[in-house]
Amino acid sequence: MDARLLKKIEAIVSAQHVQATKAALLAYSYDATPNFQALPDVVVAPGNVQEVQALVSLCAEEGIPIVPRGSGTNLAAGTTPTSGGLVMLFHRMNQILELDEENLTIRVQPGVITEHIHKTVERAGFFYPPDPSSMKISTIGGNVSENSGGLRGLKYGVTKDYVMGLEVVLANGEVLRTGGKLAKDVAGYDVTSLIVGAEGTLGIVTEILLKLIPLPETKQTMVAIFPSLEEAGSAVSAIIAEKITPVTLEFMDNGTIRAVEAHAGIGLPVEAEALLLLEQDGAADQVVKDMTLMAEVCRKHGAISVQLAQNEVEAEQLRLARRTALSALARIRPTTILEDATVPRSEIATMVREIQRIAQKYDVLICTFGHAGDGNLHPTCLTDVRNAEEMHRVEAAFAEIFEVAIRLGGTITGEHGVGEMKSPYLEWKIGPSGISVMKAIKLAFDPDNIMNPGKIFAKETKKRVVLANG
Amino acid sequence: MDARLLKKIEAIVSAQHVQATKAALLAYSYDATPNFQALPDVVVAPGNVQEVQALVSLCAEEGIPIVPRGSGTNLAAGTTPTSGGLVMLFHRMNQILELDEENLTIRVQPGVITEHIHKTVERAGFFYPPDPSSMKISTIGGNVSENSGGLRGLKYGVTKDYVMGLEVVLANGEVLRTGGKLAKDVAGYDVTSLIVGAEGTLGIVTEILLKLIPLPETKQTMVAIFPSLEEAGSAVSAIIAEKITPVTLEFMDNGTIRAVEAHAGIGLPVEAEALLLLEQDGAADQVVKDMTLMAEVCRKHGAISVQLAQNEVEAEQLRLARRTALSALARIRPTTILEDATVPRSEIATMVREIQRIAQKYDVLICTFGHAGDGNLHPTCLTDVRNAEEMHRVEAAFAEIFEVAIRLGGTITGEHGVGEMKSPYLEWKIGPSGISVMKAIKLAFDPDNIMNPGKIFAKETKKRVVLANG
Numbered sequence: 001m002d003a004r005l006l007k008k009i010e011a012i013v014s015a016q017h018v019q020a021t022k023a024a025l026l027a028y029s030y031d032a033t034p035n036f037q038a039l040p041d042v043v044v045a046p047g048n049v050q051e052v053q054a055l056v057s058l059c060a061e062e063g064i065p066i067v068p069r070g071s072g073t074n075l076a077a078g079t080t081p082t083s084g085g086l087v088m089l090f091h092r093m094n095q096i097l098e099l100d101e102e103n104l105t106i107r108v109q110p111g112v113i114t115e116h117i118h119k120t121v122e123r124a125g126f127f128y129p130p131d132p133s134s135m136k137i138s139t140i141g142g143n144v145s146e147n148s149g150g151l152r153g154l155k156y157g158v159t160k161d162y163v164m165g166l167e168v169v170l171a172n173g174e175v176l177r178t179g180g181k182l183a184k185d186v187a188g189y190d191v192t193s194l195i196v197g198a199e200g201t202l203g204i205v206t207e208i209l210l211k212l213i214p215l216p217e218t219k220q221t222m223v224a225i226f227p228s229l230e231e232a233g234s235a236v237s238a239i240i241a242e243k244i245t246p247v248t249l250e251f252m253d254n255g256t257i258r259a260v261e262a263h264a265g266i267g268l269p270v271e272a273e274a275l276l277l278l279e280q281d282g283a284a285d286q287v288v289k290d291m292t293l294m295a296e297v298c299r300k301h302g303a304i305s306v307q308l309a310q311n312e313v314e315a316e317q318l319r320l321a322r323r324t325a326l327s328a329l330a331r332i333r334p335t336t337i338l339e340d341a342t343v344p345r346s347e348i349a350t351m352v353r354e355i356q357r358i359a360q361k362y363d364v365l366i367c368t369f370g371h372a373g374d375g376n377l378h379p380t381c382l383t384d385v386r387n388a389e390e391m392h393r394v395e396a397a398f399a400e401i402f403e404v405a406i407r408l409g410g411t412i413t414g415e416h417g418v419g420e421m422k423s424p425y426l427e428w429k430i431g432p433s434g435i436s437v438m439k440a441i442k443l444a445f446d447p448d449n450i451m452n453p454g455k456i457f458a459k460e461t462k463k464r465v466v467l468a469n470g
Numbered sequence: 471m472d473a474r475l476l477k478k479i480e481a482i483v484s485a486q487h488v489q490a491t492k493a494a495l496l497a498y499s500y501d502a503t504p505n506f507q508a509l510p511d512v513v514v515a516p517g518n519v520q521e522v523q524a525l526v527s528l529c530a531e532e533g534i535p536i537v538p539r540g541s542g543t544n545l546a547a548g549t550t551p552t553s554g555g556l557v558m559l560f561h562r563m564n565q566i567l568e569l570d571e572e573n574l575t576i577r578v579q580p581g582v583i584t585e586h587i588h589k590t591v592e593r594a595g596f597f598y599p600p601d602p603s604s605m606k607i608s609t610i611g612g613n614v615s616e617n618s619g620g621l622r623g624l625k626y627g628v629t630k631d632y633v634m635g636l637e638v639v640l641a642n643g644e645v646l647r648t649g650g651k652l653a654k655d656v657a658g659y660d661v662t663s664l665i666v667g668a669e670g671t672l673g674i675v676t677e678i679l680l681k682l683i684p685l686p687e688t689k690q691t692m693v694a695i696f697p698s699l700e701e702a703g704s705a706v707s708a709i710i711a712e713k714i715t716p717v718t719l720e721f722m723d724n725g726t727i728r729a730v731e732a733h734a735g736i737g738l739p740v741e742a743e744a745l746l747l748l749e750q751d752g753a754a755d756q757v758v759k760d761m762t763l764m765a766e767v768c769r770k771h772g773a774i775s776v777q778l779a780q781n782e783v784e785a786e787q788l789r790l791a792r793r794t795a796l797s798a799l800a801r802i803r804p805t806t807i808l809e810d811a812t813v814p815r816s817e818i819a820t821m822v823r824e825i826q827r828i829a830q831k832y833d834v835l836i837c838t839f840g841h842a843g844d845g846n847l848h849p850t851c852l853t854d855v856r857n858a859e860e861m862h863r864v865e866a867a868f869a870e871i872f873e874v875a876i877r878l879g880g881t882i883t884g885e886h887g888v889g890e891m892k893s894p895y896l897e898w899k900i901g902p903s904g905i906s907v908m909k910a911i912k913l914a915f916d917p918d919n920i921m922n923p924g925k926i927f928a929k930e931t932k933k934r935v936v937l938a939n940g
Contacts (some may be wrong), residue, residue: 102707102816125713130638149654158654160663163632174903179495183816183844184628184884186667187892187899188908188926193630193663196658214713243595243684283756344651346572374653414654422657429657433644437915438658444910456658 001041005062009044009086012054017092019043028087029068029080033421034335035385036077038084045089049167049175049206052088056204056450057173063160065453068200070110070142073134075338076419078146079285080198080251082454088204090141096120097207103181103443105164109350110141110205117210126212129156132415133323141205145323147197149415154283154373155247156213158415162195167207168195171446179209199417200452202445216281219247220291221315224298224306225272229253231302231358234273236372238297239278240345244290247347248279249373250322253352256329256369256380260321263328268321272304276372278316325369326380333365339398341405342376342414343466354404355379362397364390377415396465402428423458425464435461471512475532479514479556482524489513498539498557499550503891504546504805505855508554510537515559517675519637522558526674526920527643527794529556535923538670540580540612543604545808546889547673548616548669552924558674560611563631566590567677573651574682577633580611585678596682599626602885603793611675617667619717619885621792624843625717625751626683628885630666637677638665641916649679664911669887673914686751689717690761691785694768694776695742699723699826701772702744703819706842708767709748710815718749719843720792723822726799726839726850730791733798735793737792742774747792749785795839796850803852804836809868811875812846812884822905824874825849832867834860846884866935872898873935893928905931 001020010018019025020042028039041064046052059066065085072079081087090111096108099120106121106128114135121128131150132138138148144166148341149158165179178192179185195202226232236249252260252275261268268275276298295306309315330336344353352368355377359366370377379401382396402412402425412418412425429433439457442449471490480488489495490512500507505601511534516522529536535555542549551557560581568577569590576591576598586604591598601620602608608618614636619628635649648662649655665672696702706719722730722745731738746768750760763903765776779785800806813821822838824848829836849871853864872882872895882888882895897905909927912919 083749100814102710103814104710147656147660153654160660170903170907174906176903176907177901178879178904180879181816182812182879182881182884183815184623184812184841184846185881186617186883186885186887187881188888188896188904189672189911190617190630190663190667191907193912194911197660202659203674214715240572240574245684283753283759285755286753289688289753342652344573345653346570346651371654376654390600409650409652409658411650411652411655413656414652415656417656418658426658431647433640433646434648434658434661435541436644437640437646437661440914441659441661441911444914445907 006042008033008058009055012058013044013046013051017045017047021403024353031072031074031077031079033075033077033080033419034337036080036420038081040081040087041084042266043087043089045092047092049169052169052204052206052266053173053175054089055086056169056171059450060171060448063448063450065450066204067068067452068145068204070139073138073142074146074419075416076413077421078417078419078455080113080420082420090139092277093206100181103396106210106212107180108140108208108210110139110208112140114140114143116376121212122215125215127215128162128210128212130159130162133326140208144196144205144208145198145200146417147213149376151248151250151371153371153376154249158388160193161191162211163196163208164211165209165399166192166195166205168205170203171448171451175331176203199419199455201455203440218284218287219281220277220287221297221309221318222278222291222306223318224276224278224303225269225274225275228273228302229352230349232276235276235298235301235303236348237346238301242293243299244289244294246278246294246373247281250277251372252322252325252369253367254327259328259332259367260325263324263331264321266317266321277318328366329380329382334384335387337381337383337394338377339379339401340413340416341379341401341410343405343408343410345373345375347408347410348372348375351405351408352375355401358397358400362393364394364397366397375410399462400465401466407467418456420455421458424460424462426456426458427461428464476512478528479512479525482528483514483516483521487515487517501542501547501549502546503545503547503550503889504807505754506550506890508551510551510557511554513557513559517562519639519932521677522639522674523645524559525556525641526641529920530641530643530918532836533918533920535920536674537922538615538674540609541607543608543612544616545886546883547891548889548925550890552890560609564678569612570596570651575651576680576682578610578678578680580609580678581681582610584608584613585612591682592685595685597685598630598632598680598682602627603796608809610678612646614666614675614678615670616669616887619841619846621718621720621841623841623846624719625715630663632681633662633666634681636662636665636675638673638675640673641918641921646673651679659790661759667927671912671925672921688754688757689749689751690757691779691788692748692761692765692776693788694746694748694773695739696744696746696773698743698772699822700819703822705746705768705771706818707816708771709764712763712767714764715759716748716764716843717751718747720747721842722792722839723837725837726795729798729802729837730795731825733794733801734791736787747788768773789839794926799837799850799852804854804856807851807853807864809849810846810883810886811849811871811880813875814879815845815880816840816845817878818842818845818879821847821878825871828867828870832863834864834867836867869932870935888926890925893926894930894932896926897931898930898934
């Protein structure tokens with residue numbers, strides 16, 4: 001970046017919040033997505049909305065791309081500076097601004113760590129349900145931009161369901177305020193929901209108003225072990241058919257169980273084909289009732305063992321085991337590619353079987369875990385980017401996984417976002433008219449394409465995979 | 471409408487589904503909003519999505535405005551044919567297409583009556599919570615286009631929270647399919663949420679996929695009578711502070727109580743200043759616990775009487791009493807103007823007091839009822855459109871009510887929509903940058919402005935009311 005521009009940026013945020021050394025640019029050239037990298041021109045940390053506005057105005061004038069970035073845990077190359085430009089950090093905008101106990105809301109800046117919100121509201125007897133696996137390091141701004149999900153999505157929904165209002169800096173430097181502490185508001189289009197999950201392509205979120213709910217009275221955690229995928233899958237369907245909505249209904253296949261056990265050593269049965277982690281929260285008596293019924297259903301559908309966590313320490317160990325699935329798997333081979341295909345809940349067992357078939361077909365190692373209750377699976381490929389031939393097979397395998405997911409009524413991404421990585425597949429899900437509409441929205445918000453360019457929309461859609469039975 | 475165009479329309483849907491007589495045009499020249507009327511040129515009832523596409527393409531070619539209309543219960547002049555054109559009816563597209571018990575979804579055409587959905591899913595043990603007061607006659611297509619709320623919004627949210635996917639005919643005649651049977655889906659922008667509540671200005675909804683939840687085990691209903699508004703207001707706050715989320719927490723002031731009692735004769739105390747209707751649903755023991763605690767809270771906050779409905783007949787009578795508040799009030803004077811100002815829950819008591827102050831200031835008769843639990847009030851003015859001087863005062867009073875609502879962190883419309891009626895006030899809520907963004911979205915979807923033109927966006931924003939303390 002030339003000295004004249006650097007000077008202008010430093011005049012906005014002061015030199016100490018501007019980084020342009022080779023090392024710094026390298027550090028922000030990638031996120032948690034393997035095989036995607038691009039150098040930014042400058043890394044800037046604004047301290048307030050006025051500084052964000054000034055930076056956006058400058059970038060608009062000079063045609064500089066802006067890539068907003070939380071903690072960089074993105075798994076779809078959503079925060080790589082694909083076209084260079086300015087990476088905007090939010091660690092200086094990390095304050096909880098207001099906890100409103102009367103209206104059950106919390107107002108926060110985008111740089112607040114998600115788990116910090118959980119802890120703050122739980123101390124006051126409230127609950128913020130969205131819990132992406134990265135919550136210990138991810139920022140709420142990142143969660144909002146990606147519409148992050150998590151383990152509690154089945155019962156409580158995703159980030160979008162809790163965003164009541166936003167402050168957003170638009171591409172023209174203006175500030176837009178949407179929503180409010182309002183359970184009902186139909187004053188014009190739902191711009192809030194449009195910004196949530198837009199991956200920073202429509203504007204920069206500078207303040208977030210979140211809905212809270214009362215903290216459930218109690219919670220119980222249980223693990224059920226199954227000798228086959230089919231039995232685990234049928235147990236999931238049967239639980240839903242009993243009209244129970246557990247807070248968590250997580251799945252791990254054998255490969256994931258082995259990896260987690262090797263990593264965490266908490267006594268998971270490494271021979272088991274499938275494991276379900278089940279949790280229910282609510283009033284104590286209701287929780288006991290639901291857990292008892294779920295245990296019964298699991299046994300009836302072939303569970304070898306069903307074990308209730310005896311205390312919160314045991315429960316947290318199990319939850320943590322599930323949350324560390326990705327890092328445990330990542331130790332096996334040099335490169336870990338985590339996918340996010342999602343299907344209607346009724347198709348979970350079929351989808352897991354299909355993933356195994358596809359892994360065999362392309363001779364790649366894929367372990368699968370994920371949110372069985374809401375159909376959101378994470379087939380995870382353990383591979384090595386340095387092996388071009390293998391990577392070719394990995395890519396072909398994932399393309400087929402997306403194709404199958406869509407054929408089953410699913411989507412290419414449940415909670416990780418499109419980013420740069422999945423943009424060539426977006427049209428498979430939403431069709432050409434969907435692409436046109438979304439591009440028109442993008443153009444309406446950001447006519448000069450400075451807001452996280454190169455994300456969501458691909459230069460070219462991938463050729464679709466022809467399925468034998470498709 | 472000239473014969474050439476009529477012929478073209480008849481070629482699409484056949485003559486029996488086209489109305490162009492003076493009587494027909496008059497019948498569709500207004501909706502439930504007083505004082506708004508405009509004649510359409512033709513009234514057409516397509517039978518399927520292909521016919522909708524063909525009609526939209528014809529209208530696009532000929533520059534004819536299209537006004538989609540359900541049962542015409544709109545209260546913000548959202549379905550009046552402001553600029554003439556084609557009124558599109560959906561009574562031929564009134565089928566329930568699929569109840570998917572495994573994925574807890576129902577797929578319906580836009581012309582299905584809302585209550586028919588309730589009855590269908592409840593028979594199978596499921597629950598579709600949104601329950602606008604008009605649900606016995608309103609269509610689900612209208613509910614989606616207005617993002618309708620209802621009495622159960624506090625606990626269960628509004629229509630938007632249950633729309634999982636849509637089929638929409640765009641202004642260019644293309645079909646867009648959004649969403650799916652997916653609890654998690656972040657494949658691009660949330661176009662579904664954008665179409666919900668867009669009042670037919672972005673496209674025509676031709677199919678709707680709704681989320682269902684398990685039917686709560688049981689439900690109880692209770693009425694609490696208060697000698698003052700303040701006491702009723704403080705009871706509402708105290709219930710929320712106890713971290714109870716009742717399914718319904720409805721409010722009526724004295725004027726509404728009198729009107730409802732005169733209409734329904736179910737023994738409501740006509741001397742009471744305020745009445746709360748409280749309901750809880752869920753597991754039987756939890757419901758009893760919550761109802762007992764709410765009864766205690768009401769008594770502690772000055773309730774003169776707290777009465778639990780002894781059976782479903784009594785409960786339904788009370789609910790019906792609340793639902794008929796509008797028709798009861800409508801009997802008092804020739805014209806009824808129902809408003810929809812919404813404030814944060816903590817401001818309910820202040821807002822009701824302010825409405826009374828404003829009614830006195832402008833010497834107009836306003837009764838207030840509404841959803842106390844979610845801050846969505848319906849101040850209802852009983853007046854006479856033939857009295858121009860009085861109508862002038864009514865308008866001034868409502869402008870001040872909107873101004874106060876916004877000052878309290880509220881909005882100009884909670885669940886009725888902007889339509890033509892509230893368009894001059896929209897900028898008060900969302901600001902000039904909000905208007906620009908929404909207009910840009912509208913332009914992106916409908917560059918020739920044929921989709922329900924004249925709604926949401928006003929030619930001119932009303933001058934804001936200067937408040938003494940504002």
